[in-house]
Amino acid sequence: MMVARAVLVAAALAAIALPARAEDRSVLANCKAMVQRAEKTAGTASDAELARCRQIIREWALRDARTTVDEEGKPLR
Template identity: 70%
Template sequence: MMAVRVACIVAVLAVAALPARAEDRSVLVNCKATVERASKIATAASEAELARCRQVIREWALRDARMTVDEQGQPIR
C-alpha cells in the first residue's frame, strides 16, 4: 500500500515537471522569425501563436540575463 502511494506521488511530480522543461534555442530563433515576419505581414501568424512566441522570447531574455556563462561555458561578463 505504501509503495503504491509513493509511486503515485512520484508520477504526479514527474507530470508536473514536464511543462517546466526549457525549450532549446531553436525555438527562440523560430519565434523571433515569426514575430519579425508578423510585424511585416499582417496575416503571417495567428494571435495565439504570436502570444506564445512573445512569451518564449521574454522567458529567454530573463534566462539569459541570469546566466553568468554562455553555452560553451565561457564567462559572459
C-alpha cells in the same frame, strides 16, 4: 485504491513537469522569425502562436540576463 491514488499523483506531477522543461535555442530562433514576419504582414500567425512565441522570447531574455557564462562555459564578464 492506494495504487490508483499513487498512479493519479504520479500522472499529475508528470503533467505539471512537462511544460516546465526549457526550450532550446532553435525554438527561440523560430519564434523570433515568426514575430518578425507577423510584424511585417498581418494574418500570418494566430494570436495564440504569437503570444506563446513572445513568452518564449521573454523567458530567454530573463534566462540570458541571469547567465554568467556563455554556451561554452566561458565567463561573460
